[in-house]
Amino acid sequence: MEWVLAEALLGQSRDPRALLGTLCRGEASAERVEALHFLLQRLEDEAARGGGGDALPETAREVAAGYLVPLLRRLRARPAGAPASAPAPAPAARPRRRLLRAAGAALRACARLAGGPPLAAALAEEALGDLLAGADGGAEAAVEVLAAVAPCLRPREDGPLLQRVAEAALGLALAGAADGEAAALAAGRLLPALGRAGGAALRAVWAGLVAPSGPDPRVGPRLQVLSALAERLLPAPGDGDGDGDGDGEGEAGPDARRCARFWRAVQAGLADAGDALTRKRARYLLQRAAEVSAEQGGPCTCGSSSGEANGPSLFWWSEEKKDELLKFWENYILIMETLEGNQIHVIKPVLPKLNSLFDSAVSEETGRWLLHPSWHLCVYKRMLESENKVLAKEGVSHFLQLYEGKALPLSPEISEFIIGPLMDALSESALYGRSPGQQMGSGSPLGLKLQSFLAAYVSLLPEELKGSFLLKFIQKMSSRHWCAVPILFLSKALASVPRCKALGPEGLLALRGVLQCTMATHQILLRGAAQCHLLHAAMNLVHAEEVSLSDISAFLTSLRQEESLGRGTSLWTELCDWLRANESSFGRPSACGSVGLQETCSLNAYVKSLVQEFLTSPAWETGENCRMPGWTDAKLVALMVLLAVDVDGRKTQHSERQRTQNVLRLFLDPLLDALTKLGSNAYLPLRKTDRSLQALLALLRTCPPRGALAPDDAVPPLLQDLVMSAAESISAFLLRRLTLNELSTVADLDRCQLYLQVFAELASLPGARGERGSPVLRIISPLRDASLRHLQDADSGLVPTLGRQVQRAVSMAALAAVCEVCEALGQTPELQRGPPDAGPTDRLLAALPLNQRLQKPQPEEQSSLLEESPSSPGWGRVAAQYIHDQWACLSLLLKKHPALPPASEGAAPDPVPPAVRTPERTLRAALAALTVLPSDRVVPVFRCMKLLVPQLLATSESICIEAFDVAWKIISTLSNTQLVFWPNLKAFVQFVFDTQVLTIAAKIKGQAYLKIKEIMHEMMDMSAVKTGVFNALVVHCCQAWLVPAPDGSQGSFSNAASYSELVLEACVFGPVFRRDQRLIQDVQTFVENLGHDCAANVVIENTKREDHYVRVCAVKFLCLLDASRVSHKAFVEDLAIKLLEKEALVSSSRTRCYVNSQQHRVKNRVWQVLLVLFPRFDQDFLNRIIDKILQAGFTNSQASIKYYIEWMIILILHKFPQFLPKFWDCFSCGEENLKTSICTFLSVLSHWDIITQNLTEKTLALRQALVVALQWGFSHNFSVRLYALVALHKVWGLCQAQHLGELDALAAVIESSLSQVESAPGAGNAKKNWQRIQDHFFFASFHPLRDYCLETIFHILPRLAGLVEDEWIAIDKFAKFTDLPSGAGAPRYLSTTQLRELRPGDWAQQDAGARCGDTDQQSEWTDVQKKILPWRHAAPDADLELAFQDRAARLGKAISRLIVVASLIDKPTNLGGLCRTCEAFGAAALVVSSLQCVSDKQFQQLSVSAEQWLPLVEVKPPQLAGYLRQKQAEGYTVIGVEQTARSTALAQYCFPERTLLLLGNEREGIPAGLIQQLDVCVEIPQLGVTRSLNVHVSGALLVWEYVRQQLRRRGGAQA
Secondary structure (H helix, E strand, O other): OHHHHHHHHHHHOOOHHHHHHHHHOOOOOHHHHHHHHHHHHHHHHHHHOOOOOOHHHHHHHHHHHHHHHHHHHHHHHOOOOOOOOOOOOOOOHHHHHHHHHHHHHHHHHHHHHHOOHHHHHHHHHHHHHHHHHOOOOHHHHHHHHHHHHHHHOOOOOOHHHHHHHHHHHHHHHHOHHHOHHHHHHHHHHHHHHHHHHOHHHHHHHHHHHHOOOOOOOOHHHHHHHHHHOHHHHOOOOOOOOOOOOOOOOOOOOOOHHHOHHHHHHHHHHHOOOOOHHHHHHHHHHHHHHHHHHHHHOOOEEEOOOOOOOOOOEOEEEOOOOHHHHHHHHHHHHHHHHHHHOOOHHHHHHHOHHHHHHHHHHEOOOOOOEOEOOHHHHHHHHHHHOOOOHHHHHHHHHHHHOOOOOOOOOOOHHHHHHHHHHHHHHHOOHHHHOOOOOOOOOOOOHHHHHHHHHHHHHHHHOOHHHHHHHHHHHHHHHOOOOOOHHHHHHHHHHHHOOOOOOOEOHHHHHHHHHHHHHHOOOOOHHHHHHHHHHHHHHHHHHEOHHHOEHHHHHHHHHOOOOOOOOOOOOHHHHHHHHHHHHHOOOOEOOOOOOOHHHHHOOOHHHHHHHHHHHHHOOOHHHOOOOOOOOOOHHHHHHHHHHHHHHHHHHOOOOOOOHHHHHHHHHHHHHHHHHHHHOOOOOOOOOHHHHHHHHHHHHHHHHHOOOOHHHOOOOOHHHHHHHHHHHOHHHHHHHHHHHHHOOOOOOOOHHHHHHHHHHHHHHHHOOHHHHOOOOOHHHHOHHHHHHHHHHHHHHHOOOOOOOHHHHHHHHHHHHHHHHHHHHHHHOOOOOOOOOOOOOOOHHHHHHHHOOOOOOOOOOOHHHHHHHHOOOOOOOOHHHHHHHHHHHHHHHHHHHHHHOOOOOOOOOOOOOOOOOHHHHOHHHHHHHHHHHHHHOOHHHOHHHHHHHHHHHHHHOOOOHHHHHHHHHHHHHHHHOOOOOOOOHHHHHHHHHHHHOOHHHHHHHHHHOOHHHHHHHHHHHHHHHHHOOOOOHHHHHHHHHHHHHHOOOOOOOOOOOHHHHHOHHHHHHHHOOOOOOOHHHHHHHHHHHHHHHOHHHOHHHHHOOOOOOOOHHHHHHHHHHHHOOOOOOHHHHHHHHHHHHHHHHHHHHHHOOOOOOOOOOHHHHHHHHHHHHHHHHHHHOOHHHHHHHHHHHHHHOOOOOOHHHHHHHHHHHHHHHHHOHHHHHHHHHOOOOOHHHHHHHHHHHHHHHOOHHHHHHHOOOOHHHHHHHHHHHHHHHOOOOHHHHHHHHHHHHHHHHHHHHHOOHHHHHHHHHHHHHHHHHHOOOOOOHHHHHHHHHHHOHHHHOOOOOOOOEHHHHHHHHHHHOOOOHHHOOOOHHHHHOOOOOOOOOOOEOOOOOHHHHOOOOOHHHHHHHHHHOHHHHOOOOOOOOOOOOHHHHOOOOOOHHHOOOOHHHHOOOOOOOEEEEOOOOOOHHHHHHHHHHHHHOOOOEEEEOOHHHHHOHHHHHHHOOHHHOOOEEEOOHHHHHHHHHHHHHOOOEEEEEOOOOOOEEHHHOOOOOOEEEEOOEOOOEOOHHHHOOOOEEEEOOOOOOOOOOOHHHHHHHHHHHHHHHHHHHHHHHHO
């Protein structure tokens, strides 16, 4: 077309000067300048042939100097986007670029025509100046000028200029996105032009590309430049070996293959997860390098960037290894290309090729790397950083299996990869899920692979490298906050590393950092298990000679003893053995401490010095106003003392009591000495007394053993004896400090809590309870009296100074502690002295106003308050604690005085306190207290409300409802924290669901009754978020209703009937959890299955908060019911009816009941409970529900539900044969109504031997069964026939076994039917299914009577029926749940048959299952699925003329001249499919009626983001006629896809390059008016009956035919 235009111009006039002058006049436009360019090209060709005359060079110079150069200057000075008020407005961005491109091309033609390099040099100098000056908007124009004139410069004479231009262009190109279009122009046009010039310019570009870069080089722009210069930087065939060195220099030109930095840039691009274009360029460079090496044939080697002489090469080539190397790089590029698809079903078959890459990269002779392992790691980095989590998991799993069965050479890059990208990927919790079919609690496959991998990898490392690798590994673990699951499995993997001396003090410090990371999770069991594994890792990996006992003890203090390191556990025993084995090897402490600690070498000496130093108070810590020390040191002392005692005890075979006592005294003599002086020496430093009591409390709390050590442990009684020897002194000290005004500051309130904790702990010791004269018990009365006196003095009107207010708070706290201790010991605050009148405590509490506030000190005293330590509680916290203590005392007072009737007139005043006499006022005060108390201080108030509400519910219902509301609001707003939420929830449940409260509310049936039920349902809803809430409610109610209380009172079972909804919902409880919640539950089950091997299972109390325990509790409750008791029998029958109603309601729901849905699970649970209740059903009750049970058999249910229904029917017919007529009636319905549901009743027939056991006359029943089975054996439905034949086979076998001659008349028909199915020819599906259904567990192994047990109902049958593992309740959970006893009438727990050994598998699904597993057996596929990559056949950015038209062109796509017009199409699905087709085949544009269609979801589902890479044009249908005329004027041929009288067959039509394809409407096709504008109509030949194709399909066929013809033309032209 361009040539035709130039010829037409020359045909008008043969004078070039006149023609050029004409084109240079007028307003500059892209079309005018392009015409000028075409004409100059034509003149240039004519000049090359010797024509054109001598004036042509001068004319070209005039055009360049007089027109083009000024035009380019104007374009440089007027950037795109200039304001509209500018005198010469700049053209729009796209036309401006087109104009720049045309002007530059014309300028290049002028330079060649002029024949003078000085013109090109002058233009280049000017443009380079503009480029370096950085003028706004001038960079693009300057680059265009330089790209135009660079080919005209002389390499030798203009070498310095070319070098400066190359350096500036490279700097601009590497700036990337910072300079936008100018950078892209420099990389895409200017640098390739300079590269073609060769010489100094190419060397300058190459030197800049391989120069050392900063810490964060931009790999994208660098690869853009490299791919644009690939043909110049890689040697051409026939160039020889080239002598380019590592820097790429030499006479033959640079050879990028020999440069390590080139390959590092390629590798960085391959692994770039954020930029697909960068990855594409990297693959292109790698492919071109391999192709060049294969074509050239010479040897080539590039060493590693690390500079190792014997290190593996980043790239090498040898003619002898050509085939192997070609296969290696082809497989490598195939893998990297396949990863771009991001589809696991496409990628997984390719992964075996990655194994072959490792085999090819390792020398069989030397065992060393032939190719650098960083190439393989690029593949893994790409997978691990994928947004597809399934692909990331596959990548992690594949890498962790590298060392299984193969020994790869070591490489620093692999270690760096493990510590970097691999550990980053391992932080994703979703990776640790179970594989399909794997049992719950069996452990994460990836976690087990990680464990094996780390152990194998560390074992391969040299001893000198193990320490540094493990240290970096642990430091990486401590550098971030991990979720519970990843940190658990990483810790377990670290613990599995074989013993080695790898870690020193720095390693122990890093492990402490990891321990702090584990504390961030709320999953206590997982947190504790992780700590156990980390301690195991420390014992395995620490080099004892490099660490000191002080380092070890500091590490041990980071463990939470209540979660992991409990005394008596297996972990404690292992730690003791480790300390004993390494006791003589520990090094000296690194820190400078006391001389004693520095010189210690044995554990005993270290612990003794540790105790002495702990009790020694520095001079600066003395004084009465010093703060109380923290608890860390005290816990450390207690831990090390007990460890040392147990280590010493393990040195002898038999533990000697006297030896243990001596060792204890050795360690504790300084402590006991300090404790015995507490009562007599008033001048002991306060810091020392604090530490002594802290150590005492820590010892008493740490000493009690857990696990197997508990019964024979001699240490606790010996420690208690030693403590009791100092009890007199301690008691005197506590009494003095708490009563003699010695506590006077806010900081002293912390000491008050310490003293009261010591008091409570000593009072709970067995020695303190032995006699009434115990020193601890003797101080109760003086402490109580002194506290009462202080509280009474405070009300005497004295000025509330800080000291008085602190003492008042101390007195109230002491009084509350006395009440709690006495309640625990079963005594009253009066210690049972005197007559039962109101004692001093009662009188004081009666006199105190409820919720009495603790006033702030006077202003002049508050300065001392403000000077207190920031760790001291604020005064609001102190005041809240004061109110809390009041209610703690009041709760004991209310327990002591039960509710009394009002006193009659004239009677003597009753000594009962007003708080008891006026419960309504007390309850209102409790409500007021709840509004001011923090959430962790409300438990005493709940306890008081529990005692008050039963007295008021019948008379003052409104205030009781208010109490329920306020209490529930507090609970519902609490976070799920272990120390606050659960104690509050327990107290709340005991208050609201108290037996008396429930009884009264049910009796009056008022608003309180409804409120209680409302709270009940809200607690069920809360359990979906906070697992365990409903558990607390169900356990409490079941215990209260059935189990006798500790005081001997019987439970109120009448409440069970009134609140039967609770039991009903408990029977079917269990929400469907999210995937992350299921993962947590699965991992917790895995940890629990470790048993005593994981100390966390022993130390942490099993709270039984799993959702399974709700149903376990409900089932055990129902098993305790006695059917002989009328109330129990009525409750069971009412519950069974409600269960059947719930099942019917779920079945009638419109919600689809798919497998493992919530509806499926509820129905499954209903039938499980009905099976448990069945032994309590009598015939009368079954008469009421038998129709409902049989009707359930007709519903279309999942397999598991059908099994339960069939089992229930079998049990009913076995126990009560009277219901057989109703059963036969089930076969009387028409087949259309039954369909496959009749299989349920035919399955019952297959167990006819069980059903007929209780029949005296079996012949009639057998005959009826045979007739029914035969009848349904001729059904047209295959499944029905199959079930009928199974039943026929079973019943006929029973008849033959009993030798019933009466049925011989049916023998011929039966034998014929059975023999026909048995002898079916071939191996078709009919015979296979017949064999499978006979082997199915329900017909082959299941026995309805012998298998009737809880394990079959709740675990075996759900497992065999294919239910999700969440529905399998392990039978040991019934045994572990001890909150309710096991009833005598409960079904057996364990199954005694072979059913428990069977594997799951439904006969109807085994065909599919057998076929889908074959793919994993093949090690490497011969052929794999591979997506088409449009850039594969050409370099990215090669089509420079279209490189910046749109986003698609930026990817280097080849854009055709095809326009598809779809403005007549209405449906978004057709438009989305066309968009995807047009993008895939490189159409120039898709025309639609509205651009809003891209936001349609149906469009997006079909287009799969193709609209982002394809130009879309909006043309409304009324505008189509004008649009078609415009395109015809531009040279397009308008082709309509329509069947007309003159249409051409598609196979016979030859598409022109410029084609516009018009598609018609889905229903009406192309309107008649538009058909007249078409140049041609093309139709698709059809051979079928249907007269038309879908418009999307038609369009796709024509688009492909166009592309096919264009490809053939290009192929022919190239040939």
